[in-house]
Amino acid sequence: MRIPFILILTLAPPFLFAQKKLLRQAASLETKGQYELAAGKYQEVLYRNATLEDALNGLKRTSQKVIDQKLSDYFLVRNSGEVAEAIEIFDDVIQKQAELNYFNISIDIPSYYYKDYEEDKKRLQEKSKTIVNSEKAEQKAEKYAKAVSLFTQENLIEAWKIFNSIKGYKESSEYLKKIETQSKRFSIIPSIKNQFSHEETLRNALLSELFKLDNPLIKIIDRENLDQLIEEQKLGLTGLLDEKSAADLGKILGVELMLITRLLNYNLVEGDKTTQIKTAYTASINNNVRDYYPISYQEHYQKSSLEVSFQYQLIDVATAEILVADILYEGVEYETNYASSNGDPNTLYPSNGTHIYTKGKERDAFLALFTMSVEPLSKKEMDITIQKSLAKKVAVSLDNHFRK
Secondary structure: OOOOOOOOOOOOOHHHHHHHHHHHHHHHHHHOOOHHHHHHHHHHHHHHOOOOHHHHHHHHHHHHHHHHHHHHHHHHHHHOOOHHHHHHHHHHHHHHHHHHHOOOOOOOOOHHHHHHHHHHHHHHHHHHHHHHHHHHHHHHHHHHHHHHHHHHOOOHHHHHHHHHHOOOOOOHHHHHHHHHOOOEEEEEEEOOOOOOOOHHHHHHHHHHHHHHHOOOOEEEOOHHHHHHHHHHOOOOOOOOOOHHHHHHHHHHHOOOEEEEEEEEEEEEEEOOOEEEEEEEEEEEEEOOEEEEEEEEEEEEEEEEEEEEEEEEEEEEOOOOEEEEEEEEEEEEEEEEEEEEOOOOHHHEEOEOOOOEOOOOHHHHHHHHHHHOOOOOOOHHHHHHHHHHHHHHHHHHHHHHHHHO
16 A cells, blocks of 8 residues: 655745845845945844844944945045034944944944044034124124115114114113114194093003104103193193193203194994884704794894094194194994894704795804894093004104104
């Protein structure tokens, strides 16, 4: 009887074939002197099997060759004076050593290279700092020259801004003093005291905007100091001020410029609040059928407005000349439109009479009415809005005058 012969083949796992293939490629590249590419292949093997002795030894050999070449390049570049480039090369050496640490591989790098590297970095930092300081000095010199030119052209405001940004440079402080000596004491006063209760708050808003200008040519006498001067001089400002009386007052107060303000008109209209009963629809489900039936809700509306006219004149105290004058008109309107319901508005659907909107922009707009503010813009809020707008316009006008 013939016994059958059975041949049993043991197949290696696929990853072993890939591993051996990478090892052969790495060895071939190493033989050709392509050490960096070879090191990369050895690393690929070790990422699959970190304990493979052949790959560990190969990676150490090829990496040492790569790093030796880089150290040689570092030496040559450093001796040629290219410090920044030399540092980049040694940074690469340090990076490669850090990668090798993952595999517990240490490459021989003489300690004096590290010492030279640290000295190079310090030298480069000092050089960079010197360059930056030099550039800053050049920038300051350019700014200073520009500011002097502006000062010569009597563009004092722009010159002051630049000198102020480089106070410690050359004679910047001296020029600042020269510009500030040309400033004029400036005050704001209503032409008729307390004609409107809003006159004082508007003056405060105007003072605030003028301070924001940061204009070196006007030295603003604030409200507190001005009121104190008026009190000290026992002045009862009840009559209408004209240019001459304003100039006389300015001389008494010791200012060179007077800004006379007058609120000509203040008209607040608070509209009547109206309420309309309107119809929306709500849904119910009976026998799996959705039905809609009408339900009432309230829609409220109110419109308020404030109109103001305001006059101002800038007077030269020495000559009683009107330097700047204008009448400004400002208005603000506010509408309040909101809805209310006894129930949950989210269960309501609007209708145009023929169609019920269960979704879409029509229903979104309808639901938004129930979240609107129920209070109109307050009188105080409208005051503030107008005061800010008027104050900015006057401040811009005066600023433009001083820039001429």
